[in-house]
Every structure is written in structure tokens, then in C-alpha cells.
Amino acid sequence: xxxxxxxxxxxxxxxxxxxxxxxxxxxxxxxxxxxLLVLFGFGVSLDIDRLRVGLVVEDASADAASLASSFRxxxxxxxxxxxxxxxxxxxxxxxxxxxxxxxxxxFATRLAADGTAPVQVLxxxxxxxxxxxxxxxxxxxxxxxxxxxxxEQALELxxxxxxxxxxxxxxxxxxxxxxxxxxxxxVMTIIGTLLxxxxxxxxxxxGTMEALLATPVGRFEILAGKLFPYFLLGMTAxxxxxxxxxxxxxxxxRGSLAAVALTGAVFLLPALGQGLFISxxxxxxxxxxxxxxxxxxxxAFLLSGFVFEIDSMPWILRLITRIIPARYxxxxxxxxxxxxxxxxxxLPNLGAMLAIGTVLLTLALIKTKKRLD
Amino acid sequence: xxxxxxxxVRKEMLAVLRDPKSRILLVGPPLIELxxxxxxxxxxxxxxxxxxFDADRSYWSNELIRRIExxxxxxxxxxxxxxxxxxxxxxxxxxxxxxxIGPSFGEDVAAGREAIVQVLLDGRRSNAAQVVQGYLTQIxxxxxxxxxxxxGVRLATAEVVGRSWFNPNLIYRWFTVPSLIAILMSITxxxxxxxxxxxxxELATFDQLLVSPLRPVEILIxxxxxxxxxxxxxxxxxxxxxxxxxxxxxxxxxxxxLLSLEVFLISLIGxxxxxxxxxxxxxxxxxxxxxxxxxxxxLSGFATPVExxxxxxxxxxxxxxxxxxxxxxxxxFLKDAPVEVVLANLWPMVVIAAITxxxxxxxxxxxxx
Numbered sequence: 001x002x003x004x005x006x007x008x009x010x011x012x013x014x015x016x017x018x019x020x021x022x023x024x025x026x027x028x029x030x031x032x033x034x035x036l037l038v039l040f041g042f043g044v045s046l047d048i049d050r051l052r053v054g055l056v057v058e059d060a061s062a063d064a065a066s067l068a069s070s071f072r073x074x075x076x077x078x079x080x081x082x083x084x085x086x087x088x089x090x091x092x093x094x095x096x097x098x099x100x101x102x103x104x105x106x107f108a109t110r111l112a113a114d115g116t117a118p119v120q121v122l123x124x125x126x127x128x129x130x131x132x133x134x135x136x137x138x139x140x141x142x143x144x145x146x147x148x149x150x151x152e153q154a155l156e157l158x159x160x161x162x163x164x165x166x167x168x169x170x171x172x173x174x175x176x177x178x179x180x181x182x183x184x185x186x187v188m189t190i191i192g193t194l195l196x197x198x199x200x201x202x203x204x205x206x207g208t209m210e211a212l213l214a215t216p217v218g219r220f221e222i223l224a225g226k227l228f229p230y231f232l233l234g235m236t237a238x239x240x241x242x243x244x245x246x247x248x249x250x251x252x253x254r255g256s257l258a259a260v261a262l263t264g265a266v267f268l269l270p271a272l273g274q275g276l277f278i279s280x281x282x283x284x285x286x287x288x289x290x291x292x293x294x295x296x297x298x299x300a301f302l303l304s305g306f307v308f309e310i311d312s313m314p315w316i317l318r319l320i321t322r323i324i325p326a327r328y329x330x331x332x333x334x335x336x337x338x339x340x341x342x343x344x345x346x347l348p349n350l351g352a353m354l355a356i357g358t359v360l361l362t363l364a365l366i367k368t369k370k371r372l373d
Numbered sequence: 374x375x376x377x378x379x380x381x382v383r384k385e386m387l388a389v390l391r392d393p394k395s396r397i398l399l400v401g402p403p404l405i406e407l408x409x410x411x412x413x414x415x416x417x418x419x420x421x422x423x424x425x426f427d428a429d430r431s432y433w434s435n436e437l438i439r440r441i442e443x444x445x446x447x448x449x450x451x452x453x454x455x456x457x458x459x460x461x462x463x464x465x466x467x468x469x470x471x472x473x474i475g476p477s478f479g480e481d482v483a484a485g486r487e488a489i490v491q492v493l494l495d496g497r498r499s500n501a502a503q504v505v506q507g508y509l510t511q512i513x514x515x516x517x518x519x520x521x522x523x524x525g526v527r528l529a530t531a532e533v534v535g536r537s538w539f540n541p542n543l544i545y546r547w548f549t550v551p552s553l554i555a556i557l558m559s560i561t562x563x564x565x566x567x568x569x570x571x572x573x574x575e576l577a578t579f580d581q582l583l584v585s586p587l588r589p590v591e592i593l594i595x596x597x598x599x600x601x602x603x604x605x606x607x608x609x610x611x612x613x614x615x616x617x618x619x620x621x622x623x624x625x626x627x628x629x630x631l632l633s634l635e636v637f638l639i640s641l642i643g644x645x646x647x648x649x650x651x652x653x654x655x656x657x658x659x660x661x662x663x664x665x666x667x668x669x670x671x672l673s674g675f676a677t678p679v680e681x682x683x684x685x686x687x688x689x690x691x692x693x694x695x696x697x698x699x700x701x702x703x704x705x706f707l708k709d710a711p712v713e714v715v716l717a718n719l720w721p722m723v724v725i726a727a728i729t730x731x732x733x734x735x736x737x738x739x740x741x742x
Contacts, residue, residue, distance in 0.1 A: 024657040094714045115529040125540025126703045129416040135535045142531035160517030163492050170496025198656045287394045289659040294402040302413050307676045309501050311420045334497040342464045
């Protein structure tokens with residue numbers, strides 16, 4: 001494997017020109033990342049408040065009315081009231097309400113008799129997450145109402161056990177702060193895997209890859225010349241995303257820029273390797289596009305721990321996530337942005353990406369044989 | 374005219390299905406994705422690791438730790454020898470939360486003072502951390518009640534009885550599968566149509582089509598039919614897998630679901646055609662479709678509720694066909710949504726389909742004419 005800098009330089013120039021001339025590369029590297037960042041920065045948020053619930057007060061007592069006003073003033077709920085639960089028939093089906101809170105007829109009687117405050121919560125099971133939030137917030141609202149009521153009645157309260165929670169790295173608990181670093185991993189997957197696999201699959205489809213392979217240029221040089229422009233494009237897109245994250249979206253960057261760049265560069269090895277491998281196997285853009293979407297983009301979105309918790313997945317999926325490079329990238333970026341350069345976490349992840357990258361690049365090199373078949 | 378369209382559709386189907394790799398890709402991976410992702414896309418929080426440090430070692434601090442260990446939500450509870458061990462564990466993400474009980478906890482409880490327990494959570498995963506905080510709060514409240522009980526004071530307790538309609542056991546899969554079907558269908562709709570025109574333009578065979586006796590409308594119909602046929606087959610397979618393999622109930626009307634999916638597919642084919650009329654290469658067609666798809670998935674309410682978005686973004690989200698399809702899909706699968714609810718979500722898709730198809734036809738004629 002003799003590498004000539006002159007040949008490599010020539011190839012590199014050709015590939016770069018080809019990349020820059022295609023408006024779709026620019027769309028992928030600069031426009032789509034910005035759209036995604038804006039969506040994650042301003043719109044998509046996992047922090048749930050203002051839940052639309054119907055409140056049914058079946059009990060006419062003063063206690064029930066007082067609890068009802070607690071719900072009315074809660075910052076978590078947007079309450080629509082009715083005296084009868086039939087008023088909300090169909091509201092859950094149509095999605096007008098996300099849940100119902102019912103203060104039942106025997107509320108005051110049971111509170112006086114055995115000290116329990118019974119409240120029913122009916123939620124829309126097609127949105128399990130929202131339903132869980134409604135139940136938790138309802139529980140919290142009833143509990144703080146009980147405490148308030150006891151204080152008003154000047155009861156001697158035994159002090160309870162109180163939690164003093166502190167969210168490290170993200171004290172204001174803003175999901176944006178971890179979604180934006182995570183979305184950078186998605187952007188890099190799109191460029192490294194999807195874009196690259198398409199470009200090289202096109203060469204196979206048109207037969208220009210065979211033409212290149214017939215030249216004295218070595219297989220390694222061809223692949224290096226092809227990958228390097230996309231490596232640069234990926235790094236540029238990442239730079240843009242990091243700048244936008246910090247300057248526009250106020251995500252703190254507590255780690256060093258050099259370490260972030262290192263993570264990006266190392267991640268691009270498996271991402272590009274996967275793109276190259278897909279194109280060498282598919283040799284046709286349609287197949288390559290499907291392959292890259294299904295094996296690159298969707299896993300990066302769903303199996304990387306970016307939105308969905310890896311710990312909560314069944315064990316077999318947890319095992320699969322270990323070979324998804326985006327998983328390590330997401331963990332590293334979230335740490336570098338929010339916690340700092342925690343090398344004891346970063347290094348094993350970098351190592352894993354390096355290992356997956358080596359395997360994929362080797363496979364791609366083997367698949368790109370210097371012969372026609 | 375019918376004979377000409379039929380011939381073209383035949384040719385297009387052959388173009389897509391001739392390659393064994395694309396034949397497999399149209400069926401295999403989407404099915405695998407449906408199976409894998411329906412288990413992955415969960416927002417439940419289970420199986421997390423937490424750490425505890427007890428500087429007190431009193432009866433009540435032991436009791437608190439015992440209850441944390443007994444909770445089914447935590448996979449493992451690590452006992453620490455000192456406060457300083459917390460930082461590295463959280464840093465490395467070995468645990469999601471650490472509970473630190475101060476030396477005066479037992480004393481405070483005995484004296485009737487408020488006993489404060491420090492909980493440190495990993496804000497890098499603040500969503501899961503908040504849920505874990507909720508679990509711990511419940512444990513602490515239960516302990517507080519029992520402490521009061523032991524002192525002979527009965528505190529009023531909240532008794533919140535939750536019932537979830539349409540999905541009584543809160544199986545997360547029931548939510549993800551109907552949504553994933555819509556997402557996977559949209560990939561088919563966009564890519565199959567998007568590529569068929571772009572491929573001909575790239576290979577310059579499109580000019581041959583144009584000089585043939587076929588009229589532009591006929592070419593358009595011929596180009597959309599394969600995606601409709603393949604998409605229809607796919608939806609049948611997806612629904613069957615969802616019901617028979619993944620045990621998702623289909624309580625609503627199957628014909629209504631099929632009709633909605635068909636309208637949805639056509640609206641996406643319109644977008645696919647529009648993108649491919651703008652593109653000169655297959656690469657541009659795929660990437661263009663993709664540039665539409667990824668924001669569309671984010672805005673559809675799949676991962677995060679639309680209600681949480683700011684007003685201006687909600688307006689944009691209501692131009693997203695995926696949003697309506699998800700409503701219908703979940704509505705019919707789980708809620709037996711009545712016709713008027715389905716129609717309320719169906720007509721926006723019809724409007725979107727009409728707009729995208731006529732825009733594509735217009736652009737197509739202008740570019741080809």
C-alpha cells in the first residue's frame with residue numbers, strides 16, 4: 001500500500017469540487033442542521049407542563065371546592081371544569097382533554113372519617129408518558145393541599161422526610177440542554193453515513209468507481225480521497241452546530257473545544273466507515289439510501305439514548321445499542337457540554353467508537369475490491 | 374389511455390422490484406425496524422442504577438435505604454463509603470441519582486424536626502432524572518407517614534386512584550407501534566416516488582419518456598402508482614404484524630384506518646414528487662425527501678407532545694401530514710375513534726395531498742415542458 005501525496009491530493013481536489021457543486025451536500029451540512037437545532041432549541045421539549053385536564057367536582061363540600069381551586073391555580077394544569085363527568089364524554093377520544101381529575105362525591109366524608117383524600121385520575125392511555133405526568137402532578141397537588149389544610153387548622157404536624165433534590169450539570173432542568181448536544185450526533189450521522197453512502201453508491205451505479213479502480217491509484221488512496229472531503233464537511237457542520245448551540249441557544253460548553261473536536265473526529269470514523277460499507281455492498285443509490293436510513297439514521301435517533309432511555313430498553317436492545325456509534329457520541333457530547341472533560345467517561349467511549357470505526361472501515365476496504373465482477 | 378398507463382405502471386414496478394436488494398429492502402428492514410423500535414421507543418424509566426450514602430446509620434435511615442432497595446424501579450443500589458464517592462459515579466454516568474443521608478437524620482426524626490435528605494441527580498438526563506426524583510419523593514412521603522404513625526399521629530393521606538383509558542396496563546408499545554407505522558410508511562412514500570423520476574433524469578431516460586406518446590399526467594400517474602401499490606402492501610403487513618405479533622389491539626374500524634393511510638400515503642407521494650421535480654439527481658431527491666422527513670417526525674408529536682411547542686411552531690406542525698396520521702392511527706388502533714374524529718384529522722391530509730400533488734404537477738410541467 002504505497003500512498004502518493006500527489007495522487008491523493010488530486011483525488012481530494014476532485015472529490016471536494018464534486019461535493020461543493022452539489023447543492024444537496026450544502027443542504028445536508030448547513031441547512032438541515034440549523035433547522036434541527038432550531039426545532040430542538042425552541043420547539044421540541046420534553047418538559048411537560050400546562051396539561052389540559054377536565055376537572056369534575058362531584059362533591060359540594062367546602063373541602064372539595066378548596067381542592068378544586070388548588071388545581072385551578074396549579075402551574076401544571078390547564079383546567080376545564082364541569083360538575084358531571086359525562087360532560088367530558090368523547091373529550092379524551094378526540095384528544096381535547098389529556099385526562100380527567102375527579103373529586104368524588106364521598107371526598108369530604110372520607111377525609112373526615114378516615115383521613116384519606118380520594119381523587120380519581122382518568123388518563124388517555126394512548127399517551128402513556130403524559131398520563132404518568134398527570135398522575136404525578138395530581139398526587140403532588142393533593143398532597144400539598146393536605147399540608148396547607150393541616151397548617152390552616154393549626155394541627156401539630158410531625159415534620160416529615162423532605163428531599164432536597166439538586167440536578168447537577170443542568171440545574172434548571174432544561175431538556176434543551178441535553179437535546180441539542182444529542183442532535184449534533186444526529187447531524188453528524190446524516191453527513192457521515194447517509195450523504196457518504198449516496199455519493200459513493202452513485203459512483204458504483206454509474207460505473208465511474210470501476211473506472212477509478214482501473215487507474216494506477218490504490219484502493220486505499222481512492223477511499224481516503226473520497227472520505228476526506230466528507231470528513232471536513234462533517235467537522236465544519238459540527239463547528240457550526242457547536243457555535244449555534246452556545247451562542248444562540250445558550251447551552252453551556254463546560255468542556256474544552258479541543259475535546260469536542262476530538263469526539264467529532266473520532267465519531268466520523270465509524271460514521272464514514274458505515275457509509276462506505278453500505279455503498280460498497282449496495283452499489284445503487286436506492287438501496288444505499290434505505291440502508292443508511294434504517295441502519296444509520298433511525299438507530300442514531302432511537303437507540304442512542306438521545307431521547308429514549310437506554311436503561312429502560314429490553315436487554316437485547318441494550319446489547320444492540322453497544323454497537324451503535326451514535327450512543328457513545330451522544331454520551332460524550334452531553335458530558336462535554338454540561339459536565340466538562342470527564343476523561344474517565346470520554347476515553348472508553350472514544351475507544352469504542354475507534355474500535356467500531358476500524359471494523360467498519362476494514363470491511364469497507366475489503367468490499368471495495370480492485371476488480372470487476 | 375388506460376393501456377398506456379398500465380404499461381408504464383408495469384415498467385415502473387419492474388424498475389423498483391427487479392433488483393433483489395431493493396425487493397428485500399422494501400420489506401425486511403421496515404419490519405425489523407417496527408419490531409425493534411417498538412420496544413426501544415419507551416419513555417418509561419426502569420432499570421436505573423442509584424447510589425446511597427448513609428452518614429447516619431440510624432433506624433430510620435436504614436429504613437429509607439431498605440425501601441429504596443425494595444423499589445422495583447431501581448436495578449441496582451450501590452452503597453457508598455463516603456460523600457466524596459458520589460461525584461465520580463455521577464460524572465461517569467454509573468448512576469443516575471445519588472441519595473445522601475446526613476449524620477443528623479435520625480436525630481431530626483426523633484426530635485420531630487424536618488429531616489432533609491439530599492438527592493443528587495444527573496441533569497444530562499434530566500427527563501429520566503425527574504422521573505426518578507418522583508419515585509424517591511413517593512418513598513420519602515411513605516416513610517414520613519410511617520414516622521408519624523409510629524408517633525401516634527395519623528396524617529391525612531392522598532389516595533389518587535389512576536385509571537388509564539384505552540390502554541389500561543399502560544403498555545408503551547401500544548403507543549409506539551401505531552406511530553411507527555406512520556413514520557415507516559412515510560419513508561416508503563417519499564423514497565419510492567422521489568427516486569423513480571430522479572433516476573430517469575439522472576440516466577437521461579426521462580427524455581425518452583417525454584417524447585413517447587404519454588402525456589405528462591399519464592407519466593405522473595405511472596410514477597405514483599408503484600409507491601401506492603408498494604405502500605398498500607406494506608401497510609397491510611405492518612397492521613398484521615402490529616396486531617398478531619406485537620399484540621397491539623385494533624379496536625377501531627380497519628377500513629377507516631386503511632383509507633386514512635392511503636390518503637396519507639398519497640399526500641407524501643405528492644411531497645416526494647415535488648422534491649424529485651426539483652432535483653436533477655437521485656442524491657438530491659433522497660436528501661431533499663430526508664430534509665422534509667426529519668423535521669416532520671419531530672413536529673408530529675411522536676417523541677414530544679405538540680402542546681409543549683411554542684405557538685408559532687404549533688402552527689407549522691399543523692401543516693405536517695404525519696401529525697394527523699399519528700392522531701388517526703392511535704385513535705383507531707386504541708380508542709375506536711368515531712368517524713367524525715377521524716374525519717377531523719383526515720380532511721387536512723386531503724388538503725395537503727391536493728396541494729402537494731398539484732404543486733408537483735405544475736412544477737413537473739414547467740420543468741419538462
